[in-house]
Amino acid sequence: MSTRAEAFDRWIRTTFVEMNTELEEIYFAQADRACVEGVGDSIKAELRDEGRAYVVDLWHEGNTGEGFESGFGVLGNVGLYMGALRRHELTNPDRDQRSPFAEASSLAMHVGASIGMAPRFATAHLATHNLAVAGVRKSFTSLADEFLFIDENTRGILGFQQTADALERIVPIGVSSPVADVLFEAAKAGLHDVIRSNDRLFSKLDIDRFFYSVRPYYKPYHVGRQVYRGANAGDFSGINEIDLLLGLCRASDTYYAGLLVDKMLFMLPSDQARLRECMTHRSLLDELLSLLDKHAYADWFQQNARLFLEVCDLFAKTAKQHHDQLVSRFIVGPAGELDAAHLEGLTASGPPLPVLVRSLEVLRDYRMAAERVDLDTRHADLKRLRAAVT
């Protein structure tokens, strides 16, 4: 990392966090916690100007050829800075035609294009690639609820990644291999971890703190002329690898393919490659169904089909938790109490909340293989497989 990049990183980990936290405490103490404009203006100006000095230095320095890690770090830091400016209403895509932060936009676009990612901070910056320095990971604020959110999101992602890794390893040995059992067990263990992590979020995260002081940093914002959607905990390939390998979602489905295209540049290049690779495989469900008529009574079929179904059941549980517990408790519930003026820009991807919720429901139902007449889920196929397992 260059000296300038290091200096910016130090600021992001210290003063930036202090200023955001101070602003959050001021907003939260108000009768109307959603009121941000015209509040704490001197701190906001300091945050904007101090950050700009680091950004301008880095922008002048140009591409120092320090490699992916350094570029990724700078992209994350300029992204956290721009995300905070958006949160504090120093810019708002509903009002502005373009970002008022020209140097930060240029720096983000330069680095983003050079490493092959969207020019904004991504989930990986705060989760799987959030380097802790003496135990302290990057964050916007030092609020306990933000750390809880970041840490449990990361644990959830790590669990899904373990499951995806295990399922990938079944592909080269085939779903009829007797040794697929250890891989199915590893896949199950990853999902058990996700379930525990979701449970902790559900029971420990403070609804108001999350809604008013954490979530607003994940709104869409302008980089140059274009608005980039916010990051969400789903911006990693593992969840889609699981969808595709289990066969619950199909890359040929228009809705699902659109979702994959949308998230490509929000993921690390290594995740982008994994997802592309995964799209070339036949799903485990299709493999098992093609073997069912001839081999249903074979020991290997009974063992592996049972384990496969257990993985599907656990995965369904995580999908249900995400939608019916997390989205419902921490987004839909509190949004019901907001007035219309504050409802704009509520979601990370931008669409109005009811539209977003319906689209998340579709994902939940694919993953649960729910019985839906309007959706081509794998309900009937899973039923047929279940019937074959004695």
Ligand code: HEM
């Ligand atoms: C307080 C906890 C959480 C809340 C309120 C929440 C809410 C949301 C919302 C609202 C979206 C849609 C983003 C948008 O377009 O605006 C989303 C997407 C997503 N979230 Fe979460 N989330 C939470 C935690 C998690 C965790 C722990 C995971 C697991 C890693 C996760 C996985 C995903 C995934 C995979 C997506 C992308 C859509 C999909 O493929 O299902 N979320 N979440």
